[in-house]
Amino acid sequence: MTDQAYNFAYLDEQTKRMIRRAILKAIAVPGYQVPFASREMPMPYGWGTGGVQVTAACLVPEDRLKVIDQGADDTTNAVSIRRFFQRTAGVAVTEVTAEATVIQTRHRIPETPLTEGQILVYQVPIPEPLRFLEPRETETRKMHALEEYGLMHVKLYEDIARHGQIATSYAYPVKVEGRYVMDPSPIPKFDNPKLSGNPAIQLFGAGREQRIHALPPWTKAVSLDFDDHPFQTSKAPHDCDLCGARDSYLDEVITDDAGGRMFVCSDTDFCAGRRAKGHVGRLGEAT
Amino acid sequence: MTLHSTEFSQKIHDPDQPLLKVDGLTKRYGPRIGCADVSFDLYPGEVLGIVGESGSGKSTLLSCLAGHQRADLGRISYDGRDVLGMSETERRRLSRTDWAYVHQNPRDGLRMGVSAGGNVGERLMAVGARHYGDIRGKAVDWLGRVEIAADRIDDRPTAFSGGMQQRLQIARNLVTGPRLVFMDEPTGGLDVSVQARLLDLLRGLVRDLGLSVIIVTHDLAVVRLLAHRLMVMRSGRVVEQGLTDQVLDDPQHAYTQLLVSSVLQV
Numbered sequence: 256m257t258d259q260a261y262n263f264a265y266l267d268e269q270t271k272r273m274i275r276r277a278i279l280k281a282i283a284v285p286g287y288q289v290p291f292a293s294r295e296m297p298m299p300y301g302w303g304t305g306g307v308q309v310t311a312a313c314l315v316p317e318d319r320l321k322v323i324d325q326g327a328d329d330t331t332n333a334v335s336i337r338r339f340f341q342r343t344a345g346v347a348v349t350e351v352t353a354e355a356t357v358i359q360t361r362h363r364i365p366e367t368p369l370t371e372g373q374i375l376v377y378q379v380p381i382p383e384p385l386r387f388l389e390p391r392e393t394e395t396r397k398m399h400a401l402e403e404y405g406l407m408h409v410k411l412y413e414d415i416a417r418h419g420q421i422a423t424s425y426a427y428p429v430k431v432e433g434r435y436v437m438d439p440s441p442i443p444k445f446d447n448p449k450l451s452g453n454p455a456i457q458l459f460g461a462g463r464e465q466r467i468h469a470l471p472p473w474t475k476a477v478s479l480d481f482d483d484h485p486f487q488t489s490k491a492p493h494d495c496d497l498c499g500a501r502d503s504y505l506d507e508v509i510t511d512d513a514g515g516r517m518f519v520c521s522d523t524d525f526c527a528g529r530r531a532k533g534h535v536g537r538l539g540e541a542t
Numbered sequence: 543m544t545l546h547s548t549e550f551s552q553k554i555h556d557p558d559q560p561l562l563k564v565d566g567l568t569k570r571y572g573p574r575i576g577c578a579d580v581s582f583d584l585y586p587g588e589v590l591g592i593v594g595e596s597g598s599g600k601s602t603l604l605s606c607l608a609g610h611q612r613a614d615l616g617r618i619s620y621d622g623r624d625v626l627g628m629s630e631t632e633r634r635r636l637s638r639t640d641w642a643y644v645h646q647n648p649r650d651g652l653r654m655g656v657s658a659g660g661n662v663g664e665r666l667m668a669v670g671a672r673h674y675g676d677i678r679g680k681a682v683d684w685l686g687r688v689e690i691a692a693d694r695i696d697d698r699p700t701a702f703s704g705g706m707q708q709r710l711q712i713a714r715n716l717v718t719g720p721r722l723v724f725m726d727e728p729t730g731g732l733d734v735s736v737q738a739r740l741l742d743l744l745r746g747l748v749r750d751l752g753l754s755v756i757i758v759t760h761d762l763a764v765v766r767l768l769a770h771r772l773m774v775m776r777s778g779r780v781v782e783q784g785l786t787d788q789v790l791d792d793p794q795h796a797y798t799q800l801l802v803s804s805v806l807q808v
Contacts, residue, residue, distance in 0.1 A: 401631050405668025409653070409660050412667065415674055416657055416696050481674040 264311040264344040270294055274312035274467070278458060281469035286431030286476075287399075288382050293465040303336060303361060304462030306378035310359045313374055313458070314340065319347045321355035326363040326504065326521030333361070350524050362425070364446040366503045366525040369455035371472060377440045379461035382468060384428045384438035404436045407479055415484055424489060429476040436479070437468060444478065445488045445504045451476040493518040498529035499536035559622075561586045561722060561754050562607075567616035569599075569606050575778040576602035580616070582773060582783065586721070589748060589755040591769030591786060593762060593801065599778035600758045601726060607756065608643050608724045609633050620722070638668050642715035646727035648707035651714070652699045658685060658710055659695040665718045684713040688743060705736035709743065716747065723748075725757040729764055741767050762805055766790060774798045 262268065270292075277291035296304040314320070320340055324332035328350040336359060337348050349355050352367040359376040369375060385395040388406045398404070407428055414422045427444040429451075431437050439450055440459055450457065450470060457470040470476060480486040491505040496517040503525055505518040517538055520526035530539060560583035569576035577599035584590055592600045606613040609625065618625040620640075625633065637643070645651035652661055662681040663671070671677050682692050688709040690702075699707050708728065715723065728744065729737045745768060748755055757768060765772055765786055773783040774795065782795040793799045 397630075401634060403634070403668065405664060405670075408667040408672070409656055409664050412663055412674065412677065413656055413660050416659055416678075480672075482672050483674050 261343045263316070264314045264340065264346075265296075266294065266308065266311045270308075271312040274308055277467045278309065278312060278469065281458070281467045282456070282471045284435075285470055285474050286435030286437040286468060288466040288468045290465055291467050293462045296462065298335070298339075300463040301380065302332060303359070303378035305460030305464075305467070306359050306361070306376050306462075307336060307339070307460075308462060309376045309458050309460035309467060310336075310340065310357060311344075313357055313376065314344050314346055316344070316346060318356045319349050319354055321349050321352060321358045321524075322360075323358065323363060323365065323522075323524075324361045325506070326365075327523045329523060351528075352522075352524050362441050362443075363504070363521060364442060364449045366500075366520070366522045367528075368449075369453055371454040373455040375453075375455050375457045377442075377457065377459045379438075379440040379459045379464070379466075379468075381426075382438055382440075382459065382461040382464050382466040384426075384436050399435060402434070404430070404479075407436055408481070411479060411481065411484075415481070421480065421484055421486070427486075428479050430479060431470065431476050432474060433477075437470075437476070439476070443490075443504055444486075445490050447476075447478045447486070448488065491518050494536060495520045495526060495529075496536045497539040498526045498534045499539070500526070500529055500534070557586050560584055561621060562756075563617075563619045564607065565617040565619075567603070567606060567613050567618065569602055569611065569613050575599070577606070577775070577778045580775075580780055582780075584722075584754055584756065586754055587752045588771065589753075589757060589769045591765030591772045592756065592758045592775060593760060593765055593772065594775035595760065595801070598775040600775050602778070603775070604724055604726055604756065604758045608641065609637060610643075638665055639718050640721050642718075642720040642723045644708075644711055644715055644723065644725040644728050646730045648699070648704070648711045651711040652707060654699050657696045657698055658690065658702070661699065661710060661714045662717050665714065669718060680717060684717050685710075687747070688713040689739075703736075705732055705740060708732065708740060712744070712747070716751070716753075719751070721754060723753050723755045725755060725759075727759050727761075728757070729759070729761065737764075744768060762790065762802065774801065 274291055277289045281289045296307055298304060322333045322337040324330040327333060340346055341348055352365040357374045361378045383395055385398060385406060388410055389395050411421050425443050426438055426441045427447050428436050429439055452473055454472050456472055459468045478486040491507060493505060494501045495503060495505060497519050500520055503520045503522060506521045508517050508519055510517055562584040565581050567580045568578050580603055594600045605611045613626060659678060659681040662684050663677040666677050666680060681695060685692060685695060690706060690709060699710055729740055759765060769786045772786040772789045774781050776797045782789060782798045790802055793802050
């Protein structure tokens with residue numbers, strides 16, 4: 256009953272128009288943080304209110320939605336957002352990356368390469384890459400405007416000075432098309448190369464911070480580094496214990512209190528797909 | 543190292559031409575005067591002291607010169623370029639390459655959450671240095687020049703004493719080879735023996751690097767040691783200027799006489 260009381264995809268049409276304008280502007284200026292009038296959503300900040308609003312503004316009834324949280328389709332955040340849009344928009348949902356037209360993600364880019372026509376929506380906690388380096392928002396805006404990004408390298412310098420290498424392993428800053436420095440949301444730096452030249456539209460929504468930024472398809476995004484300490488991706492030095500994949504990003508799972516652990520693909524759809532094709536890892540069972 | 547060579551090259555400057563020309567500079571805070579009708583020329587390699595009591599407008603003048611505040615009237619030309627008419631991009635570039643600003647409180651001029659090496663390297667990275675080894679090498683070199691042991695390079699300024707923080711701030715400012723340095727009470731808040739060492743260091747750096755310096759202080763001993771020329775300010779106006787020794791030994795204006803006679807003799 257109450258489900259019919261909501262407009263399609265929860266937000267009213269005027270709000271969605273406002274968000275779409277911000278999205279268009281963000282796509283027109285890749286990497287630039289566009290302010291938008293973020294609404295209260297029926298979930299707490301930090302649960303993806305920005306991503307949900309961007310998804311709501313993008314959805315049409317024909318869409319097929321996939322929601323992932325840290326790569327997984329079956330964790331709380333993913334399940335509740337997926338159900339939210341099933342109820343308020345009635346769109347079809349899927350767990351298969353290749354079948355989805357809109358994918359809302361928290362902290363991962365799917366392993367399966369995206370294609371043209373897909374939209375990847377990120378949930379962003381803090382869109383400002385300079386936030387913890389320069390606390391004044393007026394100053395960071397000026398630094399973006401004047402392209403003063405030396406401070407970003409001070410952070411990387413500190414990493415090397417303290418840890419002997421660039422220890423930043425997630426939310427790794429990228430420079431978009433040689434202009435804006437962007438925080439790609441807390442995706443592992445393993446995923447950074449996938450940001451660049453991606454055929455899908457990538458939209459980033461930060462609800463609490465009221466900012467939207469975007470990477471249009473085929474946009475160049477270069478991870479910042481030093482000449483003598485080049486950017487390197489990192490992942491756990493193991494294969495997936497369920498599907499045996501060697502090149503996917505892994506989660507470590509503690510299995511008992513005697514030091515037992517296993518490593519599994521963080522992308523559940525990718526892992527399930529491989530197992531269905533007969534790949535078996537160290538601890539996996541043939542299906 | 544991929545540095546913007548134009549920004550870094552020390553342009554050959556005609557020593558007979560003033561590096562900085564200030565003409566009729568005025569800054570008001572509403573009906574009150576910050577500083578009024580200040581004019582002077584600063585030549586390459588010259589150290590100009592600005593003295594006066596609290597509220598005399600010397601800090602206002604310095605921040606207008608350095609572009610931290612906008613002057614209401616007057617002209618500033620640096621190396622033949624109109625500073626007040628410059629775009630903000632240009633002025634900010636100037637202030638992190640050719641200019642330096644040493645704050646009275648090192649906490650204002652340093653990034654306290656960043657190691658000493660990072661503090662010194664920041665200006666290098668801001669002008670395009672992208673080679674970690676080179677940046678670190680320069681940082682070690684500059685820490686040495688300001689008498690900070692190389693093994694402190696990865697310590698944060700919070701772990702430094704006041705005098706070390708001030709020396710670190712100086713290193714951080716001078717690393718890009720500026721030609722004009724603004725100093726606001728650089729020895730304020732330091733005890734006398736530390737002050738003496740800092741002054742000694744400053745004097746050496748100024749001489750070796752041929753810096754032009756504008757130094758604001760209320761401490762006449764500091765200007766006696768460092769400054770070639772002296773400007774005495776009161777109520778936002780310059781009441782007397784001349785060679786330092788001349789002004790201090792033979793003050794003409796009544797206020798300068800008062801100022802000089804107020805110094806305690808030990």
